[in-house]
Amino acid sequence: MDLRDLGRSNRRQILRCILKSGGLSRSDIARETGLAHSTVTEITYQLVQRGILSTREIRRSGARGRPSIVLSLNPRESLVVVADYSDLAAMAHLADPAGEILETRSLALPRSPTLKQYVAAEARLVASVARGRWDKVQGVTIVGPGVVDPQSGRLLQNSHFGWGPGSFVKPFSRFGKQTFLQNGSRLRAMAENWYGAAQDLENFLFFHLGQGIGGAIVLDGLLVAGPSHGAGEFGHVMADPKGPSCSCGGKGCLEAVASIPAIVRQLAAEECPDFAAAWNLYEAGNRSARAVFRKACLLIARSIFNAVVSVGPTTVVVGGEMVEASNGGILALVDESLREHRSFFEKISLRRCRLPENRSQVAGAVLHALQELDIERPRTP
Ligand SMILES: [Zn+2]
Incomplete structure (x- = not known):
């Protein structure tokens, strides 16, 4: 250090x-x-x-x-602008130091935006959400869509839109504020550490189960990304060698076999439109749905077990749309599979995320800026 x-x-x-x-x-x-x-x-x-x-x-x-x-x-004097995204829109929020959102702007994105289009949309939103209040803004945090290098401000890969490496931070320099880039799952993990399910923990692993599968490693209270910047990308651990290709270029990644799109795709014959419908089928005892969910949760459990053995912390905080939409049902299934895996390790305990999905990423982005700001430097107006 x-x-x-x-x-x-x-x-x-x-x-x-x-x-x-x-x-x-x-x-x-x-x-x-x-x-x-x-x-x-x-x-x-x-x-x-x-x-x-x-x-x-x-x-x-x-x-x-x-x-x-x-x-x-000082909530009025230390605001942070967060450039964020969802599947269909670019978003920017103005948030106070406790992560409360004061204002949001969003812009619909084309179906397959280029990185340049995406960054331009974000820069416009950032300008508009903080208009008239830049003197109160401490910094800007960009929630990186994919694998990012926070030091160089570069996106390394986004498998969802197929973006390769590119600069993220440069177009934001015109605002005259320090700008940070960090991966969304890591920001969520940080928010859970400060406000949520991991408040008492200095060491834990984080799994985010949703449209994609993300993760984070927290050791001694700090996020660990490693020299590749990809440590904790649990969605891309090899889960099933016979599984389908993954958008990252790999094969049989956890995300390709156990994320929401993977589960819905496997239940196409049941005319299942979305995750909520898939989970309803499971709860109603549908045989295909039961098989699909049991397999997905077994693969998630294996990945969690392997991550625990590789990295060390035995508490794993798990959240995301899959956990929320099943009201924790997914977590119970994963825990059941995990119990069969336990060996010389002390008990692996799973904890459900406590912060709402829409708040945790923004709260984490604000914390990230407050921690990383170069406070020794005088503030620029
Ligand atoms: Zn992958």
Whole structure:
């Protein structure tokens, strides 16, 4: 860990501590985080200068001497713009430091947009959602659709639209704000770590089961992506050697055999239009649906087991449309398969995501910006 990483890690601890409590004095922060008082003073000074934290004096009744100064987040002064996407639209949100969305703009995309069209649409939306409030904006986070390199700001691959490598961040430089790029599943994992099902965990794995299958690795409270930037892309682990080709170019990837499109496709003979209908068939005892879901959940369980053995954490946070639309039913099925796999490992425990789908990605994107901002640099208007 270099000095910059250390600084960010300290800032992460301080922000997390303040966010959890709603407001704390510097001595309380030092006590809770175990950081030196001078470190807390320096970092909180920079955060106040940047407008991310605000101070207020509190005099306890009957107490003598100087009033104590309580630090809390400054919701009006530290907004983050999040460039986001769904299957059919480009979106941009203006959000406060707690990840609450203040405003959203969206634009329909052509059926198969090019990367250039997509980035241009996002840049327009970002300009429009923050109009008149740029002085309050701390930074911009782009939710990367696919495998991204956050350091260089480049998209490495998007298998859904078939995009190859390309720059993401450049067109956003005209806003004069620091711009960050991070993968959507990693942002969700971070939000679950701060506000959701993983609040008590420093180490966990994250699986997102939906139209695609994504994942993330959190070790010592930090996201791990590895030198390839692809660590935790659990949708592309080899799940079934006899499975169909995957949009990433591989064969038998977990995403190709157990995501929503894969399940719906396998139930085409039942005239099943979407995931909710597929799950209804399963619950009604339809034989084909039962076979398809049992196999998909067995393959998800195997992938989870292999990830746990490879990476280490034994708690796995699982979310996504498949979990929500089945009201956790998918999780129970995966857990059932997982129990057959347990070996010398201590119990692998699955936890359901706690944050709503539409909030977690944005909340994670805001946290990402607050942690990564170069706060030593004076704020640009
Ligand atoms: Zn793949």
